[in-house]
Amino acid sequence: MSDAPDLLLELNAALALAVTIVLALRTPARRVFGPRAAYGLWGVVPLTLAAVCLPRMAAGSVVASSTLSLIPGQLIVAVWGAGAIAFAGLMMAHQMRFAALARQGLAGPAVTGVIVPRLVMPAHSDIRWSPEERALIRAHEHAHLERGDLRVNAVVALLQCLFWCNPWAHIAVSRFRFDQELACDAQVLAVRPGRRRVYAEALLKAGQTRATPLGCGWGDASGTLETRIASFRLNRHSPTPVAVAVVLGLALGVAATAWALQPATVEASDDPRPKILNLRLSPPEA
Template identity: 35%
Template sequence: MTDMLHGLLQASGWATLAVLLLGAVRPLLQRLGGAALVYRSWWLLPLVLIAPLLPSPVPAFTDSAPLLALGTVLHVAVVPTDAVLWPTLLIALWAAGAACVALAQWRGQRRFERALGTLQPRADGSWQASADPGLPALVGLLDPRVVVGPDFDQRFAPVERDLILQHEHQHRRHGDHWANAAVALLRCLFWFHPLLPWATRRFLFDQELACDARTVDPHPALRRIYANALLKAQLVHPVAPMACHWRSQPMLKERIGMLKEHKRNVVPRWSGQLLVLGLCVGISTMAWASQRAADTQTRITAEPAAGTDGSSSPDAATVGAQAKLMSPPAYPKSAFEQNISGKVVLRVNVDAEGRTSGVSVISSTPAGVFDAVSIAAAQKWTFEPARRDGKPVASALQIPLTFALDQPEPAPAP
């Protein structure tokens, strides 16, 4: 539970940094590359959320003899067990909020699709609805369709209809419906994030601006006609969570203003591309590195000691077991309250598949205080199995664990 909460908080922190950074550099990106570059910069958000999930290399646990003595000092800041229920309650609250947001979005999508009425295929490849809850739009995820309203032919001139259909096909060609689905998922997972509503609106606005630019850039002479088509359509109905709407009233002024801009030269566009690439790579690498640093704090790490079987050096054909995941044991509440420190020496048997096959206590000081938590933690450890002549073999490790509480520094004498 605590790992899940830590992951959510870490992801929220990186999402906050990404959103604030995108908001800060947006005017510069707009000048360098226009709406398409601004929309492309939103790749930073999923990248910083995915980067901490990527595996990081774990330092080798041992590369010496099959039986090794490895040591580590475990400094633990322990929360009393009375507070253990808080992570469970917080996870339950988060899950309830995510379920409510998912239900609300599903109902909104279903309401929109039902309000379309009967769909009839058209000769231009689109579909015509019997009602207009907010059309034209690209509707659907796995099989998206361009759906127009019942008065589409009467409201728009032929050239305007062609531009509108090109706009919706641009959405489908660039996978904007999948991007909207990803945004819907993020709204469920991070429903508690205060910046998410603004980021969602800004992302959808940038998506429409980028699609407008892709549609009219090949036809600069049709910009005025395109703007007139926008003015003819004012969206007054609630939008669906996963639909790319042609009409978007809150940003109408910004969309028309974008149409007045001229194309930029190639050099600034390439400069903007490099800037976006640098931001994505740099911030994502920082997120990945922070996950690696967190791993080294939560896993037991130790330096290999000399072999305990009397050999001065291991056989060249033998490679000892190596750690994959070694979560530290919990500090017992009674020992924490009484400020007790101690040491436990474990013998851990590792099978040929790298799993812990047996754990026994060789010695413990004080006796019996830290035995149970040490054995419980060791039973969950996983390893890269030892190898002899290139084949995995069973092995044993002798691992001393030192339990020590972090002591506060004494106050300076007056």
């Protein structure tokens, strides 16, 4: 495996490749297979990153000099680590700000908390939404808990901290969170097909709010309400075997490509002595 600076470069390049592919395919996949299958496309990203971490050995090959050789490797790792810690601090400050607003009744609807999840509703919810609308909101947030979205978002937040200097990471998180909400909408409406209008009215009353890093918000601001409401007409059922096969095949293909494109590592020889090339010369022709 390459050293730390080179590995960081390879991981960031793989992230950009995987995110670009997902961004290009998420909308067509949503129209053909439904929001839940489109959300599954995001599995391409962590699988690609994991593939890059696997070594690719090549005996007898020549390793090109590092593209980061002009900068001390320890300095690169130190700057990257400091940025990741600072970005994590900003996330925690955002999470604490949300908790303070929740105590004042100014946040939500949302679910938050990885270890002990809880539902957050704004003050005067019984006035803003009808009982049927509140039931749909609770069903939506309960679906997040059933699907494990809080734990998934915690992993996504960690990756965002690790790739703090990569703009593709921040673009990906925004689109990922929106696709997560669409998939959750589809799961709720799959068992309540006659509640699309009430569901849309509840969304419009809530407006758009930014979800916390360690939570799932009802009105995520990373996408438009028009797109979200329009997705109610798409396929809301679980992905078909064809959709699962397409998504899985794409994920494996991108991961294999990223793994094959990374520089090969030369196997170190156990014998430190120089190799002697023995040539047999043929006698000159008469």
